[in-house]
Each structure stands twice: as C-alpha cells, then as structure tokens.
Amino acid sequence: MHEMGIALQVIDIATAAIPPEMRGCRVERVNLRIGKLSAVVVDSLNFCLEIATRDTPLAEAVFSIEEIPVVAQCRECGHEWQVARAVFKCPECGSGNLEMISGRELDVVSIDIEEQFGSQAQNQ
Amino acid sequence: MEVKVVRNVLDVNAKMAAENRRFFAENGIFVLNVMSSPGSGKTTILEKTLTRIMPEIQSAVIVGDICTTNDADRLSISGAPVVQINTDEFGGDCHLAAHVIENAARQIDLAGLDLLIVENVGNLVCPAEFDIGEDARVVVLSVAEGEDKSVKYPLMFRECQACLLNKTDLLPYLDYDLEKARQYIDQVHPGMSVFETSAKTGEGLDSWISWIRERVAEKAGLQQQA
Numbered sequence: 001m002h003e004m005g006i007a008l009q010v011i012d013i014a015t016a017a018i019p020p021e022m023r024g025c026r027v028e029r030v031n032l033r034i035g036k037l038s039a040v041v042v043d044s045l046n047f048c049l050e051i052a053t054r055d056t057p058l059a060e061a062v063f064s065i066e067e068i069p070v071v072a073q074c075r076e077c078g079h080e081w082q083v084a085r086a087v088f089k090c091p092e093c094g095s096g097n098l099e100m101i102s103g104r105e106l107d108v109v110s111i112d113i114e115e116q117f118g119s120q121a122q123n124q
Numbered sequence: 125m126e127v128k129v130v131r132n133v134l135d136v137n138a139k140m141a142a143e144n145r146r147f148f149a150e151n152g153i154f155v156l157n158v159m160s161s162p163g164s165g166k167t168t169i170l171e172k173t174l175t176r177i178m179p180e181i182q183s184a185v186i187v188g189d190i191c192t193t194n195d196a197d198r199l200s201i202s203g204a205p206v207v208q209i210n211t212d213e214f215g216g217d218c219h220l221a222a223h224v225i226e227n228a229a230r231q232i233d234l235a236g237l238d239l240l241i242v243e244n245v246g247n248l249v250c251p252a253e254f255d256i257g258e259d260a261r262v263v264v265l266s267v268a269e270g271e272d273k274s275v276k277y278p279l280m281f282r283e284c285q286a287c288l289l290n291k292t293d294l295l296p297y298l299d300y301d302l303e304k305a306r307q308y309i310d311q312v313h314p315g316m317s318v319f320e321t322s323a324k325t326g327e328g329l330d331s332w333i334s335w336i337r338e339r340v341a342e343k344a345g346l347q348q349q350a
Contacts, residue, residue, distance in 0.1 A: 002218050002250045009133045017129045037279050039253040086278040086312050096314020106133045106253075113125050 006040060007048035011058055013108045018057060022113055027061040029112040035068045037103035042067065070103030137254055140222035144257025152347030154340045155240045157256055159280065160264035162246030165290040167195045168323035169264060170243060174202035176333055181340055182236050186228045187243040188220040195243065207231050211245060219250040222257055238340050248273065252280040260339060266291040267298060271305040274312045281309060286317040288332060293322040
C-alpha cells in the first residue's frame with residue numbers, strides 16, 4: 001500500500017548514485033533486493049516505478065528485483081532453514097528462539113549506466 | 125557501467141527513528157506503538173487504559189488516521205494530551221513514519237511524561253515495516269476478524285512483542301476458536317505475550333495494564349541510572 005513511497009525512495013537513491021561526471025546519462029538497470037517478509041508487493045512496486053520514473057534519468061531503466069527468501073537460524077541448535085507458510089519454529093528442535101538471516105531486505109544494490117551515451121553526453 | 129549502491133530504501137526513516145529513540149530515552153519516556161486493522165478496538169482499549177493509568181503514569185497519545193479527529197476527541201477525555209495526525213496531509217499514507225512522530229512529539233509538553241502511546245493508522249501490513257523509534261510494538265486483533273490473521277500477516281506479528289485478542293465479549297455470538305487463534309500466533313511468533321481483552325466490559329485489561337506498568341517503570345529506571 002505504500003509502494004509509491006518506496007518507489008520514490010528507490011528513484012532518489014538510484015539517481016543520487018549516478019556519478020557527477022555521468023549526469024545526463026541513461027540508467028539502464030536498477031538492481032533491487034526485496035525480502036519476502038517485507039511488506040512490499042513487487043507487482044505494485046513495478047507499476048509505481050513505471051509511473052514515477054517518467055521524465056527522469058531512470059525512465060527507460062529495467063528494474064530487476066531479486067526476491068530473497070525468508071531464512072532463519074535456530075539459536076538453540078544452530079539449524080538453518082528456509083521458512084515457509086509463516087511457521088517460525090525450528091523444524092529440528094521446535095525452538096522459537098530464532099535469528100532471522102534474511103527476508104527483510106529492501107535494498108538498492110546497484111545501477112547500470114549506459115556508457116556510450118555517457119561519453120557522448122560528456123562531449124557535448 | 126555498474127555502480128554499486130547497496131542502500132536500504134528505508135534508511136532515511138531508520139535514521140530518523142534512531143534519533144527519536146535516543147530523544148525519548150534521554151527523557152525517560154516509554155513509547156508504545158499500537159497497531160491493528162481498522163475497527164479492532166484500539167481506541168476503546170486506549171481510552172480504558174488511559175483512564176486506569178492516568179495520572180499515576182503521565183501519558184500522551186499520537187493518533188494517526190487518514191481523516192477526522194474522532195479518535196483524538198475520544199482519547200482527550202482521559203486528560204492525556206493527544207495529537208491527531210491526519211495522513212491525507214501526507215498523501216493519505218497507510219502508516220505513521222518516523223518523521224511524522226518527530227513532528228507530532230514537538231507539539232506535546234514532554235516534561236514529566238512517562239508514556240507516549242502511538243495509535244497507528246489501522247492497517248495490518250504497512251505500519252509493521254516502519255520503525256518510529258518506539259520501545260515496544262503491540263498488535264490488537266479482534267475476535268471478529270477470524271483466527272488466522274497472524275499467519276496471513278506474519279510480518280506484523282513477528283514485529284510485535286504483544287497481541288491483544290480483543291472483543292472477547294462477542295465470543296458467545298461467534299464461531300471463533302480462541303485456542304486455534306493462539307496456536308497460529310504461537311506459530312508465527314513463539315512466546316509472544318497474548319492478552320484476551322474486552323475493552324467494552326474491561327475484562328482482561330488488568331494483565332495488559334500490568335504489562336505496560338512494568339515497561340514504563342523499567343524505562344524510567346534506566347533513565348535514572350543514566
């Protein structure tokens with residue numbers, strides 16, 4: 001439900017990551033990492049990104065979203081597993097004392113900038 | 125050319141939340157973030173709670189809704205200062221973010237305050253994602269909502285330390301399996317504190333209020349040590 005806010009933050013972060021000498025270059029790809037436990041609907045986020053990137057250096061960028069599984073490690077017996085169906089109990093020993101290894105990610109990992117266009121832009 | 129970024133999308137909120145947390149800790153104020161779906165009975169629970177703990181525990185409330193000051197009007201009767209946030213001014217947000225809490229807290233006289241309750245926007249999804257600088261999070265679930273909300277909205281139940289199963293006065297009229305609801309909660313968040321309450325009749329509120337009292341006292345103690 002707050003995907004538009006998230007989309008605007010993604011655009012801010014990605015835009016700020018363009019090196020000063022490459023301002024004006026097109027961003028070809030934005031690589032995102034989103035944990036399955038985060039409250040973000042990927043389809044909605046894609047929809048918001050499409051609208052919100054208009055007239056920005058990200059207008060033609062592909063947003064590549066890597067969905068990260070929910071992984072927990074038991075603090076009692078050390079067992080590590082992928083959590084499914086919202087069962088947060090160790091399947092080995094039954095403990096609920098868990099360390100969450102992944103699943104809450106909501107990160108901009110990297111951006112790919114079109115180089116050829118960049119050098120032309122610099123020459124102008 | 126690839127440019128490495130590796131930045132959390134919510135890092136601006138996380139930074140602001142950390143500042144809020146530091147500020148509230150310096151002032152010895154325990155901050156409770158109360159979340160639920162709309163209509164679970166949050167406001168009634170808080171009305172009853174405030175009446176019981178005030179003035180011994182000096183409390184204030186920040187309440188978030190998309191529109192209206194209805195909740196602030198109800199909560200003000202307790203004598204606690206109340207700040208109503210209408211998120212339509214912030215684009216109709218579905219949650220309260222850390223900067224909103226910071227702005228709202230400026231409108232409250234914090235001197236002598238022990239407890240700040242944040243009644244979040246009614247929503248079981250988004251508020252769970254946003255740290256506001258609170259000490260504890262609780263989720264209210266009314267028994268009219270069905271047994272399986274915790275497994276349907278696991279992030280909310282993972283993020284909260286306590287759950288109030290409210291409107292238990294309705295149980296005689298519902299096909300609601302209380303034991304099953306508790307099993308689901310235990311599956312998502314083993315060891316979570318669960319309180320069965322009826323804000324309407326007041327039943328079950330004692331243990332919930334004790335839970336708050338202990339935490340407020342602990343926070344005040346920490347401030348005195350510092």
